[in-house]
Amino acid sequence: MTLCRVKGTVVSTVKHPTYKGLKLYVVQPVDENGKPVDSSFLAVDQVQSGVGDLVLVVTEGNSARQIFKQKILPIRSVIVGVVDAVDYHASTVLEAR
């Protein structure tokens, strides 16, 4: 999954039937420090996230099909979680057991 920031919304009424009733967001991948990396893309929301939220996005079609329980689904990126906190230990390199 990818850590992303929700940047905006996309509204479209004329669309493929499977997109009916789904919210479509513009999301921007961010690195572990929250700095934007790569380019933004679109994702369908499944967890009532809002603009500005830090979210978890799965970008693989098979997972989307499992989430929506549909075989024929032209959707690849789905927001599957709203992140509360990221705990990042930059210092731990390798811990011997």
Place this chain on the structure above:
Amino acid sequence: MYLGQVLGTVVATRKAKNMDGLRLMLVQPLTEQRTPKGNVVVAVDAVNAGPGDLVHLVSSREASLACPNTFVPVDAAICGIVDALDVEAP
């Protein structure tokens, strides 16, 4: 899934067998600030988009799932015409 602008149509009479009847459109992928990003692509149109429309597309295997016959050699499909795009300033 990404944004794009429809530039025009592509007509190919000689093409893969099961691609008959699919409408092919020339699309310029866009960033969320509507600036061109990367090269133009040819995408199957599943929603009757016209030239100049701002659209959103899906790529890879999922593009073929947007077509009536889902077993087609297609890797980009227009899935919706964008009415409003509201994005925070960069």
